[in-house]
Amino acid sequence: MQPIDHGVLEKSGRGSGGEADPIDALGRAMTKILRHEAATFNLDLRSDGYCKVDELLKIGMKTRAGIPLSSHSVEEVLQAVKQDNKQRFSTTREDGTLYIRANQGHSIKEVLSDHLLREISSTDKIPVCIHGTYKHALPSILESGLKVMGRNHVHFATGLPDENGVISGMRSSCQVLIYLDTEKAMADGMKFYVSDNNVVLTEGFEGCVPCEYFEKVVEWPSKRVIVGPLDRASPAKDARQL
Structure with a gap:
């Protein structure tokens, strides 16, 4: 299936101006989707906030660097997680499948406090x-x-x-x-x-x-x-x- 181009993530926010770093831009896009816009892209989030990384990478929305999420690799997702200075993400593997979530900041009501947090x-x-x-x-x-x-x-x-x-x-x-x-x-x-x-x-x-x-x-x-x-x-x- 061809990914759908959902447009470009807005270029405002931290560090705007100049050419965007592709990994930083990927992290920003993941933050926005995992906290607020999963339903917009029919991304299935569990009540603990986790979704499958391969499902996230099917989204065709372009980051502020002009690169569709669907053009990024799992390795680049993990790199964005690692270099995020506020540790906004967690990842886990279950039965060989890699999952990712935003650690906090959600507006999605289906993500439950008792499942996401301690x-x-x-x-x-x-x-x-x-x-x-x-x-x-x-x-x-x-x-x-x-x-x-x-x-x-x-x-x-x-x-x-x-x-x-x-x-x-x-x-x-x-x-x-x-x-x-x-x-x-x-x-x-x-x-x-x-x-x-x-x-x-x-x-x-x-x-x-x-x-x-x-x-x-x-x-x-x-x-x-x-x-x-x-x-x-x-x-x-x-x-x-x-």
Whole structure:
């Protein structure tokens, strides 16, 4: 069967401009499909997020390097997985068949938290839990909490952007850090999970982590406190300090 050309993946995003590296472009395309667009290409994802690599490589969509996925090899897929600096993918072999998945970031509802991720049973496992965001988003967050925004989870890192071992969970360009009171949140029944690349995730309550669970909010990288523990009852006013 001839692969269908589904068009070119948009050229915006990290590292745009200039000629795209074919392996980097392949990784971007796989991220988008495995997190958000499997149904668009009739790609069968299991509830744990895995799909067959040979099925992924039947897709004719061109990457931002202008190369159809169907022209890439299994070896190039494995190379893209290996060189991804945020460890966005996992692979596994079952009965000789190679599978791949995105470790987190899904908007596909058929991918289930309990199958994709490991539930965190104690706050001892996540002594620090931080969400990175931007100044323009903070007023809305302090009014209505952190929302999943079309994805399945709100994402958190287990440390600061410049710390060793923090490879994913927030963008390095973030301007504001929101520290979560995980002890209070878990006591109230909020479930937390961790992905294979050590991102902490939660569905919150009905897709939202309310402000009452914010431990503090600080400006980054100055570390100036915007909202402290005593301010959490009415944090929205503190956004004016930015």
